[in-house]
Amino acid sequence: MTNFAPYFINMYVSYSKIPVVILILAVALGFVTTGCDNEEVPEGILPKEQLTNIMIDFYLSESRLNGYSISKDSARKLFIPYEDSVLMKYGVSDSALQKTYQYYFDHPIELEKIYEVVIDSLSLRERKAVTSERTAK
Secondary structure, eight states, X not given: OOOOHHHXXXXXXXXXXXXXXXXXXXXHHHXXXXXXXXXXXXXXXXXXXXXXXXXXXXXXXHHHHHTSOOOHHHHHHHHHHHHHHHHHHHTOOHHHHHHHHHHHHSSHHHHHHHHHHHHHHHHHHHHHHHHXXXXXX
């Protein structure tokens, strides 16, 4: 594999007045930031698919609670058993979920991909529910 970096650095430096040190630092920073994309998920972090399914179940549970005319405080208290049952369903501890949330909050591009799947799945479920309601009438 040919390394084109020296060629581009020499070409760029000869046409600009930027000190070579700053240019080298900028190139190094570029390599460091692009290298972060290949970072492996640490041990103890839930796989994307499992987190996606848990989030879908949480949103569905929350939707069920929103159907009741109750205060937000009461809804939060009622949501705790739903949350516990979802975590039990997937065999996940609260601490593992919190650690996973923190990891993905620190990696927003990956979190955005997860949310895209969650939104697509919930939208599809909604369309199916509306379609089945219309055919039932």
